[in-house]
Amino acid sequence: MRANMATLRKWIYGFLFFCGALLIANVAFPPPLEKAYNTSTLIVDKNGQWLNAYTVENGRWRIKAELDGIDENFIAQLIAIEDKRFYRHSGVDPIAVVRAIRSWKHHGRAVSGASTLTMQLVRKLEPRPRTLRSKAIETIRAVQIEMRLSKREILELYLTHTPYGANIEGIVAASRIYFDKTPNQLTHAQIAQLISLPQAPEARRPDRHPENAEKTRNKILAKLHKTGFITSLQLREAKEEKISTRKYTLPNDAWLTGRKLKNIATPLYPKITSSLDTRIQTMLARLGRDYTQSDQFNVAAIIIDNETMKVRGHLGSAGRNKPGGWIDMTSRPRSPGSTLKPFIYAFAFDDGLSAPGSFVLDAPTRFGSYQPENFNRRYYGQVRIFEALGHSLNVPAVIALDKVGTDRFESALNLTGAKVSKPNSVNSDAGLALALGGAGMTVEDIAILYAALANGGQARPLVWLENETPHSSYKLMSEESARKITTILRQAPTPNGRVPHWLTQNSHAIAYKTGTSYGFRDAWAAGYTDKWTIIVWVGRPDGAPRVGKTGRQAAAPLLFDIFANLPGVGSDQHYQKIQSAPRGLKVFGGTAINQPEILFPPNGAEIAVSEFGKAGRGLSFAARSPTADPLQWYVDGKPISRQETSRKTIWYPKGNGFYKVSVVAKNGSATHSFIRVIAFDRNNSYEN
Structure with a gap:
């Protein structure tokens, strides 16, 4: 015992x-389950419609399968054909194993397979030679997987990794590429074809071996009919369905947006639901392509829903075949031109320095070493703020920024999430050039700022994901100042051929501003309504100039075309007369330069000449006048006359020495330069 x-x-x-x-x-x-979750990143729009997808290793399409998105008939028929006791075994089907051994003994070779769906998944995750030892390992691995995952999870992984020929893995990619359908839209014939394909993926590819594909498909259909999944009528109709030899391409829309978002994906959540709207995105891409057909330049644009700050349309480039077509120009800093002027005036309104009806002097004005000029080099004297902004005058904007303060203005813009890229070497005086585009900003940065105008002065970051939590806002300006700026921009002169919104019904009341960078390198148009904010950039990514192409000519027409194709017109807006400024704000400021400025020769210059007198080439004087009146030049008090033919003032020095060069304006103001003239010989030596 x-x-x-x-x-x-x-x-x-x-x-x-x-x-x-x-x-x-x-x-x-x-088991190596980490490999099981390595799937293609999928970018979809806010409604779940495909925009873009990215391959995994070796360029394979492997898109995660979800049972909720697959036809229930396909699931039931797959299990009936491949593993009918799938829901009753634990990774290994003993009955199938016994049957396979008996058939092997009887026929001397493998006739009936014993691999379950779980074992087939193991074989895909850990490929091995087809030996008894490999079979034993697959059996153990299958049990391990069954211990860790539910049947639903195993089935989804199987349908994600199943090979369907070429570089196609998984039911989702196969349905899209072979039939241009989702897995819940398949016909009986297509279901049978996708069940038969994994058994010999390359030999049964419909695009290369349509006869084999049809033959094996019909065998599966016969089995499904025998087991009662389809009727005799459905069997006949399915067999009559032709095998398609075409392969469809997966969607490749908003590819630069996808490149921006794809790194957000994780192995467990490879599908990214962007904030884009496919209808708006398609429209934007079409307009961008059409707009750039006839010239070698590129465009970038972004469309924002003001209420949510969600990006509904994003165009980083008009196409890969355009200059710099692979670059997302919405995220590259460029000179914003005059697009920041509305915010400078809004700050002045907030500070109580001015009002839309305040007068400001538009005249040549110097700020330390910096002297801005108007774009057309014409000046209009005393103008009101709304006129200066509506016609984008440069000098009044710099006057306003000088009063607001460059450091404060730049810091406020940065606090919104928009980044002002400015060289560290810029001093406080040169920083005034920020008013005219003397810094770098992106399309996305400008979108944040203009959406703040539409949202009553509240700035928020852009939202790229549909389910993203809203961000907190930053008060860039008061609601009253935002309203005043909006009124001015809504009444700005419209592009040629465009009717002002207050003269039409059911049209977008667009408040907009254009901008042109130095040298015509960047053309901008930034606009907004109560519903939408749109920013458009036009130019060449390499910075090459496009002479004569201003924001008003090159970017504003596209801005208005985009608005014309958007919903959400809103209520009609009427023309509003802007009131005069209150008594204390009648005059904003500005001090004109009342004396001429010598451009050449500069004060203190030492000038070498090869020959004196009329035999030499002479020195051509140049100066800037405070008025449009001609200037009179003097050298040591003696007048120098203009030449009759060239209308230039040229002086021929008679010898070495020091000279006083003077220029006198019509109002009697004068400026002087004290220079030294020396002889220059052929041997590169100076004569004193």
């Missing part, structure tokens, strides 16, 4: 030891 008890204890201990060893091995050598 004692001997029997001792033997029993040994068996129990041995069994427990064996089970413990199995558990330890199971933990120490887990």
Whole structure:
């Protein structure tokens, strides 16, 4: 009796030891499930419509399968054909194993397979030679997976990794590429074809071997009919359906947006639901392509829903074939031109320095070493703020920024999430050039700022994901100042051929501003309504100039075309007369330069000449006049006359020495330069 008890204890201990060893091995050598979740990143729009997808290793399409998006008939028929006891076994089907052994003994070769769906998944995750040892490992791995995952999860992984020929893996990619359908839209014939394909993916590819594909499909259809999944009529109709040899391409829309967002994806959540709207995105891409057909330049644009700050349309480039077509120009800093002027005046309104009806002097004005000029180099004297902004006059904007303060203005813009890229070497005086585009900003930065105008002065970051939590806002300006700026910009002169919104019904009341960078390198148009904010950039990514192409000519027409294709017109807006400024704000400021400025020769210059007198080439004087009246030049008090033919003032020095060069304006103001003239000989030596 004692001997029997001792033997029993040994068996129990041995069994427990064996089970413990199995558990330890199971933990120490887990199945490689991390590979199972390596799938293609998928970018969809706010409604779930595909925009873009990205391959995994070796350029394979492997898109995550979800049972909720797959036809229930496909699932049931797949299990009936491949693994009918799938829901009853634990990774290994003993009945199928016994049947396979018997058939092997009877026929001398493998006739009936015993691999379950779980074992097939193992084979895909860990490819091995088809040997008995490999089969044993697959069996163990299948049990391990069944211990860790539910049947639903296993089925989804199987349908994600199943090979369908070429670089196609998974039911989702196969349905899209072979049939241009989702897995819940398949016909009986297509279901049968996709069930038969994984058994010999390359030999049964419909695009290369349509006869084999049809033959094996019909065999599967016959089995499905025999098991009662389809009727005789459905069988006949399915067999009559032709095999399609076409392969469809997966969507490749908003590819630069996808490149921006794809790094957000994780192995467990490879699908990214962007904030884009496919209808708006398609419209924007079409307009961008049409707009750039006849010239070698590129465009970038962004469309924002003001209420949510969600990006509904994003065009980083008009096409890969355009200059710099692979670059997302919405995220590259460029000179914003005059697009920041509305915010400068809004700050002046907030500070109580001016009002839309305040007068400001538009005349040549110097700020330390910096002297801005109007774009057309014409000046209009005393103008009101709304006129200066509506006609984008440069000098009044710099006057306003000088009063607001460059550091404060730049800091406020940065606090919104928009980044002002400015060289560290810029001093406070040169920083006034920020009013005219003397810094770098992106299309996305400008969108944040103009959406703040539409939202009553509240600035928020852009939202790129549909389910993203809204960001907190930053008060860039008061609601009253935003309203005043909006009124001015709504009544700005419209582009040629465009009717002002207050003269039409059911049209977008667009408040907009254009901008042109130095040298015609960047053309901008930024506009907004109550519903939308749109920013358009036009130019060449390499910075090459496009002479004569201003924001008003090159970018504003596209801005208005985009608005014309958007919904949400809103209520009609009437023309509003802007009131005069209150008594204390009648005059904003500005001090004109009342004396001429010598451009050449500069004060203190030392000038070498090869020959004196009329035999030499002479020195051509140049100066800037505070008025449009001509200037009179003098050298040591003696007048120098203009030449009759060239209308230039040229002086021929008679010898070495120091000279006083003076220029006198009509109002009597004068400026002087003291220079030295020396002889320059052929041997590169100076004569004193």
